[in-house]
Amino acid sequence: MAEHECVQLVPIFSELGSEQLDIIESIVRHHHYPAGSTLFGADDPLDSLMIVANGQVKVYQLAANGREQLLYLLQTGDIDGEAALFENQRRTSFGEALVPTDVCSIRRSDFQDLMQKYPSISINVLNVFGKRLNQLERQTTSTATESVEARLANYITETAAALKTDTFKLPLKKKDLATFLGTTPESISRKLALFERQGLITQKPGKVIEINDADQLLLTE
Amino acid sequence: MAEHECVQLVPIFSELGSEQLDIIESIVRHHHYPAGSTLFGADDPLDSLMIVANGQVKVYQLAANGREQLLYLLQTGDIDGEAALFENQRRTSFGEALVPTDVCSIRRSDFQDLMQKYPSISINVLNVFGKRLNQLERQTTSTATESVEARLANYITETAAALKTDTFKLPLKKKDLATFLGTTPESISRKLALFERQGLITQKPGKVIEINDADQLLLTE
DNA sequence: CGTTGTCTTGATACTTTTCAAGGCGGGTGG
DNA sequence: CCACCCGCCTTGAAAAGTATCAAGACAACG
Structure with missing residues (x-):
């Protein structure tokens, strides 16, 4: 085993x-x-x-x-x-x-x-x-110094980089991701929706995220 | 030397x-x-x-x-x-x-x-x-989880405990203290003034602070 | 004694949390 | 295998907390 x-x-x-x-x-x-x-x-x-x-x-x-x-x-x-x-x-x-x-x-x-x-x-x-x-x-x-938006954008790009792929499944429930990033599940929902509206990412069923514009994501403040 | x-x-x-x-x-x-x-x-x-x-x-x-x-x-x-x-x-x-x-x-x-x-x-x-x-x-x-007020209260009580005294001089400029606590110098000024109005501390010249009610300070949320 | 940086205080704006309600989904038991 | 149920997620509206900007007071230092 x-x-x-x-x-x-x-x-x-x-x-x-x-x-x-x-x-x-x-x-x-x-x-x-x-x-x-x-x-x-x-x-x-x-x-x-x-x-x-x-x-x-x-x-x-x-x-x-x-x-x-x-x-x-x-x-x-x-x-x-x-x-x-x-x-x-x-x-x-x-x-x-x-x-x-x-x-x-x-x-x-x-x-x-x-x-x-x-x-x-x-x-x-x-x-x-x-x-x-x-x-x-x-x-x-x-x-301590960055906005929720910037922290989440960073988390997404870092996770993608670590997995060496642009499309990946979030390894955590939003509730846990929120406690990791120092925010709330609601804020994460909203910011992900915002990123999608901006065309930076695409959300797919099953907590899967596809990154469309990593460069722009990193510029998020 | x-x-x-x-x-x-x-x-x-x-x-x-x-x-x-x-x-x-x-x-x-x-x-x-x-x-x-x-x-x-x-x-x-x-x-x-x-x-x-x-x-x-x-x-x-x-x-x-x-x-x-x-x-x-x-x-x-x-x-x-x-x-x-x-x-x-x-x-x-x-x-x-x-x-x-x-x-x-x-x-x-x-x-x-x-x-x-x-x-x-x-x-x-x-x-x-x-x-x-x-x-x-x-x-x-x-x-990530506590308010500026609670963080500052904690910092004050911890510093006092480490120095084993109720009256001590802040070891940092407010600007640096702010970057340590993840806030701004203005917020620190305001919260210290608030603590003083509440009777929890007394501010003295030269960045010296005297703690009047450590217990209540720790209850700050 | 003046200059420079630091601190305080006020007014305003913004981000984010909170509270609430509805929808979705996954897992369990019938 | 389906239906139900619970927990998770989303979206909205409102409130809270804090940052920002600006201006004046204070302090430290040469």
Whole structure:
């Protein structure tokens, strides 16, 4: 089964030989979560590193006023990193499976042993977190300084670029996309309708979007 | 001079003995930046790790529309970490000295050698970035979901808590504080005036603020 | 002491949220 | 296999919050 190969999915172990991967595989535990189920919640003890073997997980925080902020969308091969980082801390975010999801976990102490044994792992982890910091910095800048219209236009072009196609299905419900972009589902509906009226995109059934004019989309302010 | 002891300031080297600190000290380079000068800009090569030996540095990004977003305020003992993370990349943010500032730098290749030699350093670096990720996650959640009023109230109470006092001087000009909180200087003026009218704070000359009712301030929505 | 940048306050305009209601779609159970 | 039901999405109208623009006061600095 695919979930038995999660260790090979993960870039942080990329420099290891297959014998070492076997060792790691042996200390990994496997879990399955149905769609909609909770993987972890705020205040849960932070005692293991999670690898998404298959599926999709949304990681979000709750603000003081109860509103939700989507921070990351973990796909197959992504890791939930917090556990690698801290000693004796509790989580500050929630994780929820959006589709049926397989997860492998490594206890923090085991993972820290691995990092001591194979220094390349910690360098790789640093790289993963560096990328995440960069992404988050851009997200912060974007939500704090740009209009909803510009943020949505950016999201569409970036998603298309990542998928290397002009026609793609939105990977999230509008409700979740709204919490990611720091707005409301209604505003997203309206702005997409606006883009369509302007001829920049075409909306098709099933949350599918076709980009007609990527250049103009990027000029949206 | 203080700038010759920057290595001792930094928590990432905390587990090392004094002989090892001497070695590191010998490969460190010292720089001085007057207030208002630029330490680095976007697209600069990312080739060294910076330690703030003395002073204050604002790290910010520019959005597509040209607006500025303050990401971090580095104080004495803080590091600018990006350089530790990536190979062959360029910066995405700007660094500017807010007051006369002394900086020590370590070339990236030297730093990566150090991480290989002393694994405790990379664990410590992971911890630093973990904290920064956490801070940034909270900042993102806050700017995306809460009102200007709530964000400012939070900023005031958090700053007071960090300084362990009820009366303190704002460490930033309102213009910079505005780009940090994702708003405008005018809005900050107005909200502070509102808090004062509500009796929650007292404003004194020289950007000094006294908190009268921290509990009520935290309830601000 | 003057100059320059920063801050405050007001009036206005705009974007976006909120609230409400109707339509669509996907999944479940009969 | 169809019908129903629930959750998601869309669209409208109104309200709220905040940005913008402008002008005057203040402060810091040389």
